[in-house]
Amino acid sequence: MKKLTFLPIINLILLIVGLISMFVFLFPKEEVKQYGYVDNLALFSQFNMTEDLQKMKLPALNQQQKKIDSLYQLLQRQNNPKAIQEFKQKVYLENTNLQRLTTEVKEQINRQVWERLNSYLEEFGTEKEVHLIFGIQGNGNIMYADKTYDFTEEVIQFANNKYEGSNQ
Secondary structure, eight states, rough: HHHHHHHHHHHHHHHHHHHHHHHHHHSOOOOOOOOOEHHHHHHHOOHHHHHHHHHHHHHHHHHHHHHHHHHHHHHHHHHHHHHHHHHHHHHHHHHHHHHHHHHHHHHHHHHHHHHHHHHHHHHHHHHTTOOEEEEOSSSSSSOOOOGGGBHHHHHHHHHHHHHHTTOO
């Protein structure tokens, strides 16, 4: 007889467990989407690789600038119109070479740095379970964002640690 009094309680418990299970499977917990933004200019300029590449590649530009400066000095010392014209042509050619070299170096640095940063951003997003990271510069599509969504400093630190070989 005592077993029969527990039967409605057991049935009620089973019914509640069944309903809870049904809600869990039919209405799964919605995944929280995390997103944020990174200031592209700050990230690029504060990434250690940018500075390292500039230190490696800028001496060639400085050397070319010194060559042009020397030609200007020689040009100023000339009295002969034919020699002046020749030096002007040399200065023009060297300036053109400097501009071309400057453009190539900047493009090369930009490409190498952004290739590395993009791989670090992908890794950062995966590790932090971030679904979307916007890049901002203050003059693009996103003109304002709440600072609580700003990953810039965290990404700079993450990228520099990865670049320097630290896994912190």
